[in-house]
Amino acid sequence: MIFEFLQPISDDLLIDIHKNSNQSLAKKVVFHTEHETPNLENNTIAILGVLENRGNELVSIEPNLELLRLQFYALYPGNWNVTIYDLGDIIAGNTLEDTYFALRTVCAALIKKNILPIVVGGSQDLTYAIYRSYDKLDQMVNLVNIDSKFDFENGQNTLISNSYLSKIIVEEPNNLFNYSNIGYQTYFNSQEEIDLIEKLYFEAYRLGEVSQNITIAEPVFRDADLVSVDMSSVKSSDSGSNNPFMPNGLDGKEICTLARYSGISDKVSSFGIFNHNFSEKETLLLAQIIWYFIEGYHYRSKEYPIGSRENFIKYIVPIEDDDLVFYKSDVSERWWIEIPHNSLNNKLKKNTLLPCSQEDYLMATRQEIPNRWWKAQRKNCV
Known part of the structure; x- marks a missing residue:
């Protein structure tokens, strides 16, 4: 059923992808193509794009993940034994709500089969749709956001991508148990928002804290279900993105380390990356973030839940x-x-x-x- 919402990888792109070495990721991934629909197995990883940017009206670039796929599949895998699928893309619906519905449906079906979706968006409000995919799984959700902002904003002219967290907190059914922010920058967040984090007993770690000792973030990811990455949390000198220009932020090594922490967590069941500008420089960093997440996934120790606690x-x-x-x-x-x-x-x-x-x-x-x-x-x- 989920393939009704997915646009397969084009034949022309597949030809270019398969020009890579036989040892590259291009030869290790099962693709959803115009001619073949993969038979999805449990305990695997599925990569899917979402070509939707309407949640952030400041972004005028049409989402296109072809360059990302070319750069990611040119990389070499680690000593991985997990099956990876590329399911293609969810194209923008007639309305933003249509796109949310498609993404929610696809992610819910994948998570139920213990298939971990790596969602590469458009705008970060798509995190809301992934969160809603847990509605029928009868569990509370822990959300971790790597972001310079809390995305609590409200107001008539507020972008959806800057206010989706308010929607998650207020809207029923309320399955959010905990929210954690990694790497926020104080001057991008009002004191009212910072106070709200404390009032709700949520967790937030300033950029300086994380940069000084990045290991403080590892336990936070270990308890996460959904991890959402805003690429504007990375400083422009490392991401290559100038829209918006970010003089401060995480560096390339730090964002990849956080991605690995996410992957190695036994509990994380969905991972999303949003708000990138599809440039060649930032896309290469994005490819490496995905690589490190999968690397972490390979080294999961199956310690959650702990069970008998014998060890x-x-x-x-x-x-x-x-x-x-x-x-x-x-x-x-x-x-x-x-x-x-x-x-x-x-x-x-x-x-x-x-x-x-x-x-x-x-x-x-x-x-x-x-x-x-x-x-x-x-x-x-x-």
Whole structure:
């Protein structure tokens, strides 16, 4: 059914793609073509484009992913054993809502089959459609946004791509459990928006924090379901994009590291990249971001959910009138902290484990309550 919404890869583009080396990604991917529809298997990855920019009226360039495909499939794969499909593109519908419906339908079908969609957009409001694809999966959703802005804006002249998060928070059914922003720049966000992040017990990490110690972002991705990347979060000297010109932002190495953290997370089930300008320079960076995400996916350790916890060391830290319970993996040496089920209104209805860092454990031993634990505890009781 989903192929009704997808425009296959053209024969002319396939000819150019297959001119690459037999060792390149071009020979490792199953394509949806004008003559062949792939038989999708579970536990795989599917790349799809969405040729829709109407959510950002400042972008006048028509979306075209041919250059991205040429550059991505010229790269060489790692030692990967995952099957990768290129399903082609969702073309813009008669209305923006039509495009949302198509993307929501396709992503829902893929996620239900444990096929991870890598969505390459147009405008970032398409994140909303991916979020809505979780509606029928009976789960709360953790959204992580790599962005210089929170996209909470409201007002008569506000672009949809700058306000879609408000739509996610307000609209029913409300399946959003947590929102985290990686790399925001304070001067792009009003104090009202920053205060709202705190009021809702969401998480936000400033660009300076991430650049100084990028590993603080890893636990955040480990608990994410949907990761959305705004390419304008990358500074222009690294992305090659001058529309808009960004003097500050993540560099190329940092955005690829964050993409790898996203891929290596056992919980992430969808990944989207938006707001790029389809130039040759930025497209090459975009291809490498996708490459690093798939590289991370290959190294997933299957530690979420933890299950029996046989391969974990349990640490109990007495603090104030409570005990904080930590678990450390013998395999990956990653850390988790337990969030107790202590409220009748608890959204999760059970004790749950929140990814954390070793620094969070060390803070607890100094009788300091980790900020991630405190916010999760407060959210659990709301």
